[in-house]
Amino acid sequence: MADEISAAERLACTAARLMKGSTTVFIGTGVPMLAAALARALYAPGLLPIFEFGGVGSPLEKLPLGVGEFNSFRRGVAALGICDVMEAAQRGVVRDGFLGGAQIDSYGNLNTTVIGPYAKPAVRLPGSGGANDVGSLCWRTIILMKHERKRFVEKIDFVTTPGYLTGPGARERAGLPPDTGPYRVVTDLGLFDFEPTAKRMRLIALNPGVTVERVVAETGFKLKLAERLARNDDPTPLELETLRRKIDPERVFL
Amino acid sequence: MGKSGSVCADCGWLEQKTKNGGRFCLKHAVTRSDKELLAEACADFKPLETTTVLPAQPSPARALPTTAPPLFQRPDPDGFRAFLRDEKDFSLNDKLVTEREAVKRFIKPGDYIGFELYGTVRCPMSIVREVVRQKISRLRLMGQGLMDADFLIAAGLVTDMDITYVGYEAYGLSPILRRAVEAGSIRLAEWSNAAITWRLKAAAMGLPFLPARTMLGSDTLKRSPAKKMFDPFTGMPLVLLPALVLDAAVIHVHRADKFGNCQIDGISGFAIEMSRACKRLIISAEEIVDTEVFRERPERTAIPYFLVDAVVHAPFGAHPGETCGLYRRDEAHIKSYLESARSADGIKNYLDEFVRGVPDHDGYLKKIGGARLKSLKAGPHG
Numbered sequence: 038m039a040d041e042i043s044a045a046e047r048l049a050c051t052a053a054r055l056m057k058g059s060t061t062v063f064i065g066t067g068v069p070m071l072a073a074a075l076a077r078a079l080y081a082p083g084l085l086p087i088f089e090f091g092g093v094g095s096p097l098e099k100l101p102l103g104v105g106e107f108n109s110f111r112r113g114v115a116a117l118g119i120c121d122v123m124e125a126a127q128r129g130v131v132r133d134g135f136l137g138g139a140q141i142d143s144y145g146n147l148n149t150t151v152i153g154p155y156a157k158p159a160v161r162l163p164g165s166g167g168a169n170d171v172g173s174l175c176w177r178t179i180i181l182m183k184h185e186r187k188r189f190v191e192k193i194d195f196v197t198t199p200g201y202l203t204g205p206g207a208r209e210r211a212g213l214p215p216d217t218g219p220y221r222v223v224t225d226l227g228l229f230d231f232e233p234t235a236k237r238m239r240l241i242a243l244n245p246g247v248t249v250e251r252v253v254a255e256t257g258f259k260l261k262l263a264e265r266l267a268r269n270d271d272p273t274p275l276e277l278e279t280l281r282r283k284i285d286p287e288r289v290f291l
Numbered sequence: 292m293g294k295s296g297s298v299c300a301d302c303g304w305l306e307q308k309t310k311n312g313g314r315f316c317l318k319h320a321v322t323r324s325d326k327e328l329l330a331e332a333c334a335d336f337k338p339l340e341t342t343t344v345l346p347a348q349p350s351p352a353r354a355l356p357t358t359a360p361p362l363f364q365r366p367d368p369d370g371f372r373a374f375l376r377d378e379k380d381f382s383l384n385d386k387l388v389t390e391r392e393a394v395k396r397f398i399k400p401g402d403y404i405g406f407e408l409y410g411t412v413r414c415p416m417s418i419v420r421e422v423v424r425q426k427i428s429r430l431r432l433m434g435q436g437l438m439d440a441d442f443l444i445a446a447g448l449v450t451d452m453d454i455t456y457v458g459y460e461a462y463g464l465s466p467i468l469r470r471a472v473e474a475g476s477i478r479l480a481e482w483s484n485a486a487i488t489w490r491l492k493a494a495a496m497g498l499p500f501l502p503a504r505t506m507l508g509s510d511t512l513k514r515s516p517a518k519k520m521f522d523p524f525t526g527m528p529l530v531l532l533p534a535l536v537l538d539a540a541v542i543h544v545h546r547a548d549k550f551g552n553c554q555i556d557g558i559s560g561f562a563i564e565m566s567r568a569c570k571r572l573i574i575s576a577e578e579i580v581d582t583e584v585f586r587e588r589p590e591r592t593a594i595p596y597f598l599v600d601a602v603v604h605a606p607f608g609a610h611p612g613e614t615c616g617l618y619r620r621d622e623a624h625i626k627s628y629l630e631s632a633r634s635a636d637g638i639k640n641y642l643d644e645f646v647r648g649v650p651d652h653d654g655y656l657k658k659i660g661g662a663r664l665k666s667l668k669a670g671p672h673g
Contacts, residue, residue, distance in 0.1 A: 066461075067460065088558075090558050091559060103409065103411065103460045104409065104460070105409020105412045105560060106409075106410065106613070107412075107613070107616065109558070116559070117558060117559070118558060118561060118564075119488040120485075120488055120492060120561070120564060123485035123488065126485075127485075127503065127504055127505070146509075150481065150510070150511070151472075155358075155510075156475075157473075159473070161468055161469045161473055162464065163456045163457055163458025163464060163468075164434075164456045164457060164458075164481060165455055165456065165482065165483040165484070165511050166455055166483070167456075169483035169486075169505060169506055170484060170486070170505045173483075173505045173506065173509075174504065195510045195514075196508075197481075197509060197510065197511055198511075208508060210508075211507040212529060213504065213508055214504055290461060
């Protein structure tokens, strides 16, 4: 079974394990939805998923395909609007925000706006949506991405969503709430945190079968390594079964 | 603002940041912290009371770099107030009209317009299609949008867009937006979802702007006409979001009466803010019900009638998207639409067939077919 595990499944399982014991989490579109549904089913029965268009506290028995879709508030505790949930994040209610991105740099800044120069882009991406708000206002941002050299770059083409911007203190200088910022980056190759002082991305755990060399080769910036690297466990049969049979049987995101 | 310092908001002279976080003013040769500057303004500071005309452009220190696009719709709270006094009819009138009449009367060429939606959910597509049929051009668009933005851009009707997100989530990027932006045929200003909604909220509150703590430090801010300033009470940097009053807004609801009272089931996205931040409001409703429905449960009214200018009966009005609790998204239609959207010819053919090729929403529903629509109807649990 292990050799068939997809990147999305690995991402979802690692991220779901990070949600153990969580309550208020802001869920972005895509893999974060899978992770939240898996966490709700196996690890965090008290999870309070919050979606940007107003869905709050759905048990996520059915996977939302969009952040405003019926399943984002199906059997939830409240169906509110954008202002209500964004204002909650701005006053400090939301602990973790889960985001994806097209490009990331070593400070955890994310790009979902353009590839190439802004005035003449090679690819126009969707734009911020709620991502900038999540990255600005939640206490901790957890970023889920497929690990590829073209995505993990020295300089991203556009800072859609702030990570640590240009380094220590930059968020605070810009006026973002203190003590916020990227907390973890989850990829199909491993798990990363940010050095406490330099705020640079650091490898802290490897996925099974992945070498440090491979992670370094797939990273376009100088990657810091933790002194002791942990090993992520493979997705368990129960996790895979739950993801494949219950959460996303039609394989929309898997 | 370079590394060496910034320009004083009040005297226009350079000031340098000092190590301890203060500012050294080159004109007055004093060092003061941000807090002290707020408590005791620069010697050249002119209180607003002494100026008869407000400056059209904010002072240099508060303006962002020149990468910022212009405001596509300037805040004008007094103009909005005067419009509501002089132009808006608050009487209890029967406003039930066809989509053709609603669009003809309330959406004009050059207008700034917006549609309320989340992804493909509850988007007033029947009205979007009518705007395309009537070829109302030079539109400026609030781009928390998706198929609405795509249709209007593909039909060449949009000049400027305040964009937050245009993408199909699980189905990927919008090929139409990509072509338009990569060809440079549309002007964009970037916003976050919270920011654009708070812009509506500012307008709804009758204010010129609202401060917020989002977008700060990002290129999203640099590519928006928002401004930054220090809060005079705490000294903290804030982004100022200019109020956005739409010339016309369109909202699709679960049920309305002929006067325009509306109920929305489930989440309300930005319907509440948008309905209060527009000069003209067109409602399309899945169902037209008696006013007693509202009088029995007044706490359920999301939009009261006096905000509304036109009510259009539009069953399956969000098709091919969904209306939560009533019908699901038409996945097959959306997939084939996205396939068409991959080329300019493809989307032209799509619009010719499903938009320009039908006379109205009834004709569209007939084209989609009763059996297909019935298969999309939601069960008791969606």
